[in-house]
Amino acid sequence: LKPFLIAPSILSADPLAVGASVDVLKGDFDWLHVDVMDGHFVPNLSYGPAVAKALRRRYPDAVIDVHLMVEPGEDFLDMFLESRPDCLTVHQEACRHLHRALSKIRAAGVRSGVALNPATPVELIKPVLNIADVVLLMSVDPGFGGQSFIPEVTEKAVTLCQLREARGLKFLIEMDGGINAANMAQVRRCGVDVAVMGSAVFGTPDPAATVAKMRLLVDG
Numbered sequence: 653l654k655p656f657l658i659a660p661s662i663l664s665a666d667p668l669a670v671g672a673s674v675d676v677l678k679g680d681f682d683w684l685h686v687d688v689m690d691g692h693f694v695p696n697l698s699y700g701p702a703v704a705k706a707l708r709r710r711y712p713d714a715v716i717d718v719h720l721m722v723e724p725g726e727d728f729l730d731m732f733l734e735s736r737p738d739c740l741t742v743h744q745e746a747c748r749h750l751h752r753a754l755s756k757i758r759a760a761g762v763r764s765g766v767a768l769n770p771a772t773p774v775e776l777i778k779p780v781l782n783i784a785d786v787v788l789l790m791s792v793d794p795g796f797g798g799q800s801f802i803p804e805v806t807e808k809a810v811t812l813c814q815l816r817e818a819r820g821l822k823f824l825i826e827m828d829g830g831i832n833a834a835n836m837a838q839v840r841r842c843g844v845d846v847a848v849m850g851s852a853v854f855g856t857p858d859p860a861a862t863v864a865k866m867r868l869l870v871d872g
C-alpha cells in the first residue's frame with residue numbers, strides 16, 4: 653500500500669480568511685485541495701485562477717491540488733497551469749478531448765488528474781489511465797461541501813486498484829466528498845491513496861487535531 657495522504661479542501665474554510673484557515677493546520681496536511689466551480693458543470697461558484705496563484709505565492713512548498721469542475725475543462729488549463737499547481741484535475745464528463753487535456757497538463761510538468769462523478773463508470777477512462785497521475789473518484793455529486801458519502805463509489809476504487817496492478821501503472825487514487833471519521837477506514841481499505849476532506853476538517857473546532865486524528869484512524 654502507498655502512503656495515505658490527507659488533502660484538506662479549502663472550500664470548507666472561512667471564505668474571508670482562507671489563508672488563516674490553512675495556517676491553522678500548521679502544515680500538517682499532505683495536499684491542499686482547491687475546488688474550482690463554474691456554475692455550469694456544477695451548480696455552484698467558487699474560485700478562479702487568482703486564488704490558485706495567491707495560494708502558490710503564500711505556500712510555495714505546499715502540494716497544491718486543483719480540482720477543476722468547469723466545462724469545457726480544456727478552456728481553463730492554461731490559466732490554471734500558470735498558477736503552478738502540483739496536480740491539475742479535469743472531469744471526464746467535462747472534457748471532450750480528454751487525452752489531449754491530460755497530455756497537455758503533463759507536458760507542462762504538472763501531475764495530470766482525471767475525475768469521475770459518482771455515476772460515471774471507471775471503464776470510460778481505461779484508455780487514458782496510462783497518462784493519468786491521479787484518478788479522482790467523486791464520492792458525492794460535485795458542487796457543495798458537506799454532502800453525504802455515496803458508499804457504492806468504493807467499488808470503483810477497488811476496480812481501479814485492480815486495473816493499476818494489472819497494467820503496472822502508478823497513478824494515485826483520490827476520493828473526494830463526504831469523507832469523515834466514520835468512513836475513513838473504509839475509504840482506505842478500498843485502496844484510496846488520497847482522501848480529500850472539507851467539512852470534516854474545517855467544520856471542527858480544532859482542524860489540526862482533526863487531521864491528526866484522521867491519520868490515526870488509518871495508520872494507528
Ligand code: DX5
Pocket residue numbers: 661662663664685687719792793794795796797798799828829830831848849850851852
Ligand atoms: C465537492 C468538492 C469537494 C468538497 C468536499 O464538490 O469537490 O472537494 O470540498 O467537501 P466535504 O468533505 O465536506 O464533502
Ligand code: ZN
Pocket residue numbers: 661685686687719828848
Ligand atoms: Zn474537490
